[in-house]
Amino acid sequence: MRQINLSNAKLTFDVYDDKSFSFKQAFISWMLRRPQPRRRRIEAIKDVTLSIVEGERVGIIGNNGSGKSTILRMMAGVYPPTAGRCEIDGNVNALFDFSLGFEQNATGRDNVYYRGYLQGQSPSSIRNHIDEIIEFSELDEFIDIPIRCYSAGMLVRLGFAISTAVDPDILLIDECLAAGDASFQAKAAARMDEMISRAQLIVLVSHDLGAIERLCTRVVWMERGNVVLDGPAADVIAAYQDENKFTAAPMPEAA
Numbered sequence: 086m087r088q089i090n091l092s093n094a095k096l097t098f099d100v101y102d103d104k105s106f107s108f109k110q111a112f113i114s115w116m117l118r119r120p121q122p123r124r125r126r127i128e129a130i131k132d133v134t135l136s137i138v139e140g141e142r143v144g145i146i147g148n149n150g151s152g153k154s155t156i157l158r159m160m161a162g163v164y165p166p167t168a169g170r171c172e173i174d175g176n177v178n179a180l181f182d183f184s185l186g187f188e189q190n191a192t193g194r195d196n197v198y199y200r201g202y203l204q205g206q207s208p209s210s211i212r213n214h215i216d217e218i219i220e221f222s223e224l225d226e227f228i229d230i231p232i233r234c235y236s237a238g239m240l241v242r243l244g245f246a247i248s249t250a251v252d253p254d255i256l257l258i259d260e261c262l263a264a265g266d267a268s269f270q271a272k273a274a275a276r277m278d279e280m281i282s283r284a285q286l287i288v289l290v291s292h293d294l295g296a297i298e299r300l301c302t303r304v305v306w307m308e309r310g311n312v313v314l315d316g317p318a319a320d321v322i323a324a325y326q327d328e329n330k331f332t333a334a335p336m337p338e339a340a
């Protein structure tokens with residue numbers, strides 16, 4: 086069965102004031118008794134136990150900095166938990182930022198292979214989809230020029246067409262339900278809806294509560310790295326809206 090299980094999952098980021106700080110520098114500073122750059126620890130995910138099973142469509146809501154994107158990236162395997170466990174059963178497609186991960190000097194066509202490979206597809210699977218990807222992106226002859234010459238919107242079109250070409254078991258979406266200019270958006274939204282309807286398990290992060298209510302049956306409300314409420318979509322959204330009528334929740338603290 087496709088599922089996601091988080092058990093007492095925690096994730097902390099260590100952030101240094103000096104961006105270029107390294108272990109070598111730490112060692113030299115220690116030898117020369119120089120003060121070390123200040124380290125701050127951000128507890129992005131504090132202690133989350135969550136089970137999502139096949140058939141569920143789960144929305145994650147919460148104020149800025151509450152840990153939504155971080156927990157989604159943990160589910161995608163981008164950030165392993167620093168404590169506890171995160172177990173995923175099923176192949177995952179993570180839709181985070183359509184224009185990320187391109188090779189600037191390669192053509193659009195070559196990037197279809199490159200990105201497809203990074204998404205875990207075999208060369209033959211990419212070959213089977215490439216015509217459809219190019220057609221969907223509407224890039225025509227631009228597909229054979231280096232993508233450093235593309236406009237921002239052209240990159241998004243290509244990224245969207247590649248990212249949504251193959252159906253996953255588990256679909257993780259972070260704030261990207263539509264892409265491109267007005268003429269592409271309707272087509273992109275329809276393709277996204279189709280993909281969502283076919284996926285066996287969906288987790289969607291968004292501030293668009295209307296979209297969350299339309300697409301999700303269950304909602305998890307997060308604040309300061311913890312789950313505040315987890316339940317039927319309409320109930321959790323109503324509680325969140327009620328709580329956030331007049332005040333914004335404080336940002337998570339850095340220790």
Ligand SMILES: Nc1ncnc2c1ncn2[C@@H]1O[C@H](COP(=O)(O)OP(=O)(O)OP(=O)(O)O)[C@@H](O)[C@H]1O
Nearest residue numbers: 098100127129148149150151152153154155156337
């Ligand atoms: N790469 C990183 N390095 C250091 N800290 C990070 C990193 N990514 C996220 N954080 C911290 O983790 C916390 C949660 O961030 P996250 O992006 O998950 O919040 P969010 O709920 O998605 O916020 P938003 O609604 O603003 O997108 C924040 O305090 C943020 O500063």
